[in-house]
Amino acid sequence: MTKKKITIKKKITILTGAGFTSTDSFAGVETxxxxxxxxxxxxxxxxxxxxxxxxxxxxxxxxxxxxxxxxxxxxxxxxxxxxxxxxxxxxxxxxxxxxxxxxxxxxxxxxxxxxxxxxxxxxxxxxxxxxxxxxxxxxxxxxxxxxxxxxxxxxxxxxxxxxxxxxxxSNERNAGMELFSNDFLSIRLQESDYTRRIYTLNYDNWLVRYRSFFDGFDEDGRLIGSKIFSDTNCDCHYNLHGCIYWDTFIDPDRVRKEAKVANYAGQVxxxxxxxxxxxxxxxxIISGYNKMQRMKYSPFLHFYYAFQKDIIESDLILTIGYGFGDTHVNNLLSLSTKTIVACNHFVAQPKDGKPPIKPFTEDIYQCRHELTNIFEAEFPDDYYFLKKDWGESKDGRVRLWWKGIGQEFYDNWDEISI
Known part of the structure; x- marks a missing residue:
């Protein structure tokens, strides 16, 4: 009798920030x-x-x-x-x-x-x-x-x-989102090989339009707190800082996910x-810089707890478009002892049709500084980055891709994530 081969999935935690939609293929809203x-x-x-x-x-x-x-x-x-x-x-x-x-x-x-x-x-x-x-x-x-x-x-x-x-x-013809879902999640991070735990600091829930990832709520819009806490091996998409479709009154029993955005201006x-x-x-939604003031409320605390557990348990951490500006998020990221891949968009724009004098914006230096502080990573000089379109810390644990999310990133994923 032939024994059935058991495949042990790897767990990847993906964190998306405001810069996730900064490249041209996304119909995103910029800061x-x-x-x-x-x-x-x-x-x-x-x-x-x-x-x-x-x-x-x-x-x-x-x-x-x-x-x-x-x-x-x-x-x-x-x-x-x-x-x-x-x-x-x-x-x-x-x-x-x-x-x-x-x-x-x-x-x-x-x-x-x-x-x-x-x-x-x-x-x-x-x-x-x-x-x-x-x-x-x-x-x-x-x-x-x-x-x-x-x-x-x-x-x-x-x-x-x-x-x-x-x-x-609501834009279902978003080329960047479709590519991320159909190419990256379906091909590079196949369900048979990975448990895909996706967290976002943005306020949308676009992923439910392309994939049936669990977002913390049932079909009637009720929060399923027990599943968030207990099931850390399902594919998920959680909003750490709230969602435009939530209807919350700072009361755990009255948080709901609605089909449409509420008329918030008219609420008293x-x-x-x-x-x-x-x-x-x-x-x-948690906007501004008072995020920790609101984190104690449900469902923010549910997702924050799950995020912490996933960071510790994941085989690989991928951040996309996150500028490392939230201390409470950085503190959790620092708990990881595995490979960290940071994907950001730092390509300097040409001026008057001429190549930029510097290949990067100043933001890349700030990002590398933050990565050094959070993960104690030491990076080589700029020339090393220019050779490969990405660079890694000297110990190989932290990798920084600086051309943004898109086809080039997906094509190089196998090399970056090793």
Whole structure:
């Protein structure tokens, strides 16, 4: 009797970030374009200092960080749509806490001290913008209380982001996504050989349109927390920072995945408190830089736990378009003792039809610096990278492909991943 051969699958954990869709074959939404759209977004004709709310906040942030705000070339790694969102979160937390503090009896003020956890830099900026927000509040609803206006602007910004991404998520003729699914996942990472654990820091759920990977929810949109915790050998696609289709009220029993994006701008919900007892505005996505404040809620915590377990157990880690800017994610990545492949898009664009003076943008040096810090990797000089279109650390454990995801990456996958 012939014994049936048992194939032991390898486990690969794939993490995608904002740069996943940066190459030409993807119909993606880039950080710079989303930032520009928030700057010009009209919200009930509200102006701050004579400017649209997004433009006003953008300029104040640029000035605060010593950047020039009048040109589109301002560094989006310092001020972008997430910075704008984060500032509104901090301003809301500070102003709503202060309002509660001012309204309570003197005997209650010690225990209701509102300033814990508020970052000094944003406290300073809060004082700068307070007068303009107060005037806008009075013009809009004849009240001088600031935080309801901040909440409304915040909701409109989140609403715009989710609906902007919905159009991209609904595009089933996305050449880059189809190639990633049909060529890379089906051929290079076959189901018979790999358990494919995919996590994304983006807010879409495009993969369910091409593959039946488990996303944490059943057909009725209910979260299946027990499966997320217990089944770490299924093919999955989890949103670490939320999804445009989630309808969440910061209540584990009421998180659902819907078929359509909700009208978030029209929702009116009371805030909840974060890790430092700071008020948080409910949202289906974690944007801004206050991500850890929201990570304690379901389903974020479910996916974060699964991600940690997969990092430890995986035979191979692949990051695509992730800039290594989230400390909580980097801390988990550092737990891996196996091969790390980072795929990013660092090719310098030609100017006036001429080849670029440098083959890379400055971002590649920052990325290599982050990889060195996280994985204690030492990289050779630039010439080594130019010979192969990718480079690896001297110990061979960390590999960096710098031309972005696409056919060239897939063609070289066998060599890169060895």
């Amino acid at each position: 710079a374009s989303l930032t520009d759209e928030l700057r010009t977004l009209s919200i009930h004709s509200i102006t701050l200092g004579g400017l649209m709310p997004g433009e006003y906040i953008y300029r104040k942030l640029c000035r605060h960080y010593g950047l020039e705000a009048t040109t589109p070339a301002t560094r989006t790694d310092v001020v972008n749509f997430e910075t704008i969102i984060h500032f509104l979160e901090e301003l809301y937390a500070f102003q709503s806490s202060r309002h509660s503090f001012d309204s309570c009896d003197a005997s209650d003020r010690t225990r209701n001290y509102p300033f814990k956890g508020i970052k000094p830099a944003f406290l300073e900026l809060s004082a700068v913008v307070e007068a303009d927000f107060k005037r806008a509040s009075e013009d809009f609803n004849s009240e001088s209380i600031i935080y309801p206006l901040v909440s409304m602007i915040y909701r409109y910004f989140i609403h715009h982001i989710t609906h902007k991404l919905e159009a991209f998520n 919900q009371s805030s909840d408190n974060g890790l430092n007892r700071e008020p948080l505005i409910p949202t289906p």
